[in-house]
Amino acid sequence: MSGRDQIIGNIRRSLGRDEPLAEQQVAALQSREAAHRQHARPQVGGDLVGQLKKQMARVQMTVTELGSEAELGEAVAEYLREHQLPANISIAPELQHVDWPEALEVHAGAARSEDLSSVTACICAIAETGSIMLSASASSPATLRFMPDNHMVVLCRAQVVSHLEDAWQVMRDQPGGISRAVHINTGPSRTGDVEQVIEIGAHGPRRMHVFLVD
Amino acid sequence: MDVRSLEFKQRSVIALDEPNLQKALKQGKAGFQGNRARAIDLVPEWQQIRSDAKVMKDHTLENLDYYLLQYEAAVEANGGKVHWAPTAADANRIITELVTNAEAKLVVKGKSMVSEEVALNSALEAAGVQTVETDLGEYIIQLAGEPPSHIIAPAAHKTKEQVSDLFEKAHGGPRIEDRPGLVTQARHVLREKFMTADIGITGANLFIAESGQHVLVTNEGNGDLCSSVPKVQIVITSIDKIVPTLEDAAATIRLLARSGTGQHISNYTSLYGGPKAADELDGPEQYHVVLVDNGRSTMLGNAFRDMLRCIRCGACMNHCPVYGNVGGHAYGWVYPGPMGSVLTPNMVGLEQTMDLPNACTMNGRCAEVCPMSIPLPDLLREHRRLQFQRGLGGKVARGTLAAWAAVAKKPSIYQTLTRPAVKVMSYFGGKSGVYKTLPGLGSWTSQRDLPAPQGDTFMAQWRKQQKSKKS
Numbered sequence A: 001m002s003g004r005d006q007i008i009g010n011i012r013r014s015l016g017r018d019e020p021l022a023e024q025q026v027a028a029l030q031s032r033e034a035a036h037r038q039h040a041r042p043q044v045g046g047d048l049v050g051q052l053k054k055q056m057a058r059v060q061m062t063v064t065e066l067g068s069e070a071e072l073g074e075a076v077a078e079y080l081r082e083h084q085l086p087a088n089i090s091i092a093p094e095l096q097h098v099d100w101p102e103a104l105e106v107h108a109g110a111a112r113s114e115d116l117s118s119v120t121a122c123i124c125a126i127a128e129t130g131s132i133m134l135s136a137s138a139s140s141p142a143t144l145r146f147m148p149d150n151h152m153v154v155l156c157r158a159q160v161v162s163h164l165e166d167a168w169q170v171m172r173d174q175p176g177g178i179s180r181a182v183h184i185n186t187g188p189s190r191t192g193d194v195e196q197v198i199e200i201g202a203h204g205p206r207r208m209h210v211f212l213v214d
Numbered sequence B: 001m002d003v004r005s006l007e008f009k010q011r012s013v014i015a016l017d018e019p020n021l022q023k024a025l026k027q028g029k030a031g032f033q034g035n036r037a038r039a040i041d042l043v044p045e046w047q048q049i050r051s052d053a054k055v056m057k058d059h060t061l062e063n064l065d066y067y068l069l070q071y072e073a074a075v076e077a078n079g080g081k082v083h084w085a086p087t088a089a090d091a092n093r094i095i096t097e098l099v100t101n102a103e104a105k106l107v108v109k110g111k112s113m114v115s116e117e118v119a120l121n122s123a124l125e126a127a128g129v130q131t132v133e134t135d136l137g138e139y140i141i142q143l144a145g146e147p148p149s150h151i152i153a154p155a156a157h158k159t160k161e162q163v164s165d166l167f168e169k170a171h172g173g174p175r176i177e178d179r180p181g182l183v184t185q186a187r188h189v190l191r192e193k194f195m196t197a198d199i200g201i202t203g204a205n206l207f208i209a210e211s212g213q214h215v216l217v218t219n220e221g222n223g224d225l226c227s228s229v230p231k232v233q234i235v236i237t238s239i240d241k242i243v244p245t246l247e248d249a250a251a252t253i254r255l256l257a258r259s260g261t262g263q264h265i266s267n268y269t270s271l272y273g274g275p276k277a278a279d280e281l282d283g284p285e286q287y288h289v290v291l292v293d294n295g296r297s298t299m300l301g302n303a304f305r306d307m308l309r310c311i312r313c314g315a316c317m318n319h320c321p322v323y324g325n326v327g328g329h330a331y332g333w334v335y336p337g338p339m340g341s342v343l344t345p346n347m348v349g350l351e352q353t354m355d356l357p358n359a360c361t362m363n364g365r366c367a368e369v370c371p372m373s374i375p376l377p378d379l380l381r382e383h384r385r386l387q388f389q390r391g392l393g394g395k396v397a398r399g400t401l402a403a404w405a406a407v408a409k410k411p412s413i414y415q416t417l418t419r420p421a422v423k424v425m426s427y428f429g430g431k432s433g434v435y436k437t438l439p440g441l442g443s444w445t446s447q448r449d450l451p452a453p454q455g456d457t458f459m460a461q462w463r464k465q466q467k468s469k470k471s
């Protein structure tokens, strides 16, 4: 007997039926799924962007507000100078259209182990928790979110949603459907594993910075 | 891992005399309890979120076969593969095969309690594969050759100095003594491992039938490096971690971080569901999920079904006075605290774990804080009942209880015997009103005093009162 048959058989015995669910019951489960029934959740105040910024501050994320995407290149260069970082970045190919300043050395692609700074877009931000949601694809490699010390994210105000459930909808609606890897990142990497004192920068980025574009 | 739960008493005594451990336990307890309370205070809807999640999970368990098969179909549609492991040995065999087929030399691992449960690392070691734990806490205890002492803070019992010693020995000098320095050194050493590993193995906090995704929650980001850099991704998880839909996953995610660390959400909450697309620049080429049963499908049909709602948040042990004094290692296997005392006997047998269900004061804090409303004290009592029913346990305890029960069932004999005893004890209790020692009860009275009875038995006093009312 296969492992699957053993486990499923044992489950059915424990549930007091040896058969799969009857058609009618299956239909009930399917309609439960189709309804995307939501559960109780914490309230989020009316001003989504305000709530998002408040939550981001709690988890040591920093934010720069920009009037338009045209300001992005210079803002990134300024961020690097301010933190005394070398003037090179790895970007997600989705940001290749940006007018990057000449002084910046730009590499588009997956992260390399020596990369210090990355810039990516995202698919939405969640006000409830102060999180950024990113979806992996050819134009947005997953490693850029985890390997470099400094992760910069471009977020448009219109991309801010209220709850996790709203973010699921954005995820489901991506062109090509749900990606193999969707990340909800909330602040720089941290650990409490040495004497339960929080240290920033365990394996992932030591800084997470958001450029919030109008 | 060997089961050493029968040594609970001996190991507890050692733990109580271990100053580093006692310091770590006090620190941990205060931190975890305070952080959880503050996080929950901010959510007036907490009780409703909690009861919705319970209803959702009970529904899932009631239809577990359906949802597991739906999940498998969804993973296959995503290009991944599900493997079914009825036992721990099956899980190890399946993963060892996957690893040897890939000709892997180095495996990087994210924290997974199920992999501890099946003792995956020693199986891989036996197959000649180097396996490196990458969660900092797991890495520390791997260097120390110890099991985790807490399900979300595996190295909670280690001091900074002990970590310095371990790192100096493993990485060579110079010795690093400050905390940020230790974290940075581990980051560098482990980054190298991520870049050269052939396979990444992680656990899953939950998985979703509707979409064929698993959810991986970490604060360090190590699990995501395990899932993004190596060519092969293997996930080991257990059948009870399934939820039907993404909305159901949201309910669980909201409870998990707040109950465990007191965060609103963990830093990295990631959903994975298949190998990379052909045009992606990174990500694994293969995606495997190993679903472990190991006794859970049996629990589904007995008195322990409620335990299958557990989301492994750690709140019950963080609020348990017994855990808070003896720490995780005393429990002698991978799952400590209240949830461990319920689970372990189900997985390794009641005979191997005699003390665990009894190491509980029935104060009920664990059930109060459990986000999934698991009646932990009731389940521990059920283990005690089963122990008694199966004739397990010491002869003295059984004999004493049987004698007491025989007498207690006959009120006239009971009262005739207890009244003189109470009078004698009341008389000798004297002014202090307590007994500091009692013959034959030395180990009981070494930790506490027995209050002396005051005056007469309840029944005698009651009769006296009734009489005086009438007259």
Ligand code: SF4
Pocket: B259, B309, B310, B311, B312, B313, B314, B315, B316, B317, B339, B366, B369, B370, B371, B372, B373, B374
């Ligand atoms: S039993 Fe409840 S409190 Fe304990 S780990 Fe499981 S879910 Fe958390």
